[in-house]
């Protein structure tokens with residue numbers, strides 16, 4: 043199956059080919075001037091040089107060829123040789139018939155399925171997730187859904203920050219406040235207690251305290267480094283206590299991620315590759331990639347022609363500790379061994395760009411990356427109204443759980459304000475508020491171009507009007523209830539007739555664009571394309587609904603056709619919301 047645009051592209055490529063020109067000139071896109079045509083092609087301009095002919099003459103020849111095809115209502119030439127193409131209403135209806143009840147809403151699977159590792163989320167043990175982790179989680183999860191939908195194999199990994207100096211800081215802080223615990227008793231040989239001596243709240247409260255102490259006190263810093271080294275060296279009491287830190291963090295993360303409908307196949311962490319680190323160092327050493335520099339061991343990654351300075355990747359620090367870069371290299375080695383991926387994507391804050399550039403170069407230079415392509419999928423910062431990285435009023439990070447609570451409360455207020463979910467009982471209302479809240483949070487993040495910063499404006503995200511998650515959810519529920527009402531009246535959706543109005547035509551064309559948008563969003567790793575498509579679709583549908591009678595239409599074929607079109611819109615919106623990770627409700 044191909045998208046409508048894909049089919050059209052084949053026709054135009056055929057025409058170029060018949061003229062002895064390259065098929066690639068047949069590329070077609072949705073027209074930016076719908077008044078001139080539904081689609082456009084600019085191949086004649088590109089072909090002119092190779093063909094040694096004026097572009098206009100090439101366009102004329104292609105147009106003459108295409109006009110023989112009854113699928114075209116209009117083929118015209120504009121400017122120096124742009125082709126404007128419009129399909130007949132019959133051709134649009136014929137396309138609708140092929141995908142009317144397609145569970146994929148007209149989106150073909152990728153021609154060349156790939157194996158992809160997605161690294162996203164990346165929260166840290168004991169630290170509250172900040173909005174940056176939230177972005178990573180939402181964008182990463184949506185990319186995971188998109189790639190899978192297109193037929194790729196995805197292995198997703200949260201890559202928990204569970205191994206660095208923070209762990210030593212926490213161990214030392216525990217030792218200071220609760221020296222009596224068996225974990226610190228050198229004469230104790232286990233087994234260690236199953237019950238955690240700390241909750242996630244304890245940890246989140248301990249961490250800033252420990253961090254502050256280390257910042258001020260060189261002695262505390264040294265002890266934390268020592269504890270980290272002992273943990274990484276396998277000291278039993280430390281490992282047992284650290285396991286509790288990780289488990290408590292994970293349990294709390296799972297609650298939040300579940301509410302956001304964010305999922306990971308693997309809960310690996312930096313610690314997972316601890317045993318591989320010596321091997322990675324050995325590999326680097328054998329290949330002659332490891333060099334001494336100011337007491338540290340580094341891999342040089344600068345290249346001729348670099349436009350900015352790319353410093354060497356530090357693998358081992360002077361004190362023998364491995365770095366964030368070392369664990370990332372070892373993680374690549376593990377992923378290549380376990381999954382043989384074509385591609386590894388890192389959905390991480392743009393501000394870590396240099397780190398990934400260094401890691402990727404080191405992985406390529408040393409052969410650790412194998413055949414895997416590595417790509418940093420960076421994203422911009424979430425800012426507060428003051429234009430600075432978002433903080434709570436108290437100046438701290440906003441905890442994810444609190445954020446979801448806030449969103450749900452706000453959603454509930456908005457539902458009441460709009461008089462929605464009026465007839466629902468308390469449980470249903472709470473469920474709806476929950477989904478509206480999550481829709482607001484997820485969509486707000488996804489609708490902004492990934493690389494740009496955005497301002498966190500809660501009141502705006504939860505509105506039912508405008509380009510928001512709640513609007514899209516509401517629009518979907520509205521079509522759903524239209525279809526339900528139709529069923530109650532015994533009216534069934536039927537074959538979509540050739541469109542008779544501009545509104546119907548626009549709606550069909552919008553529906554037909556879905557598969558292309560999915561492909562684009564995947565290629566460029568830009569989920570906001572999907573948001574734009576969905577928002578336009580919902581708006582086009584509401585125009586259609588306002589302009590045409592649907593249930594009241596007396597001509598049965600026409601009513602069935604309009605219901606058929608409504609069902610297509612509904613089904614596509616459901617698929618899209620699924621891709622965006624927004625759960626729908628039955629009614630509102």
Ligand code: ARG
Pocket residue numbers: 161163164165166201202203370388390
């Ligand atoms: N834990 C890291 C942080 O909070 C993000 C991890 C990103 N993934 C990676 N493979 N380095 O900044």
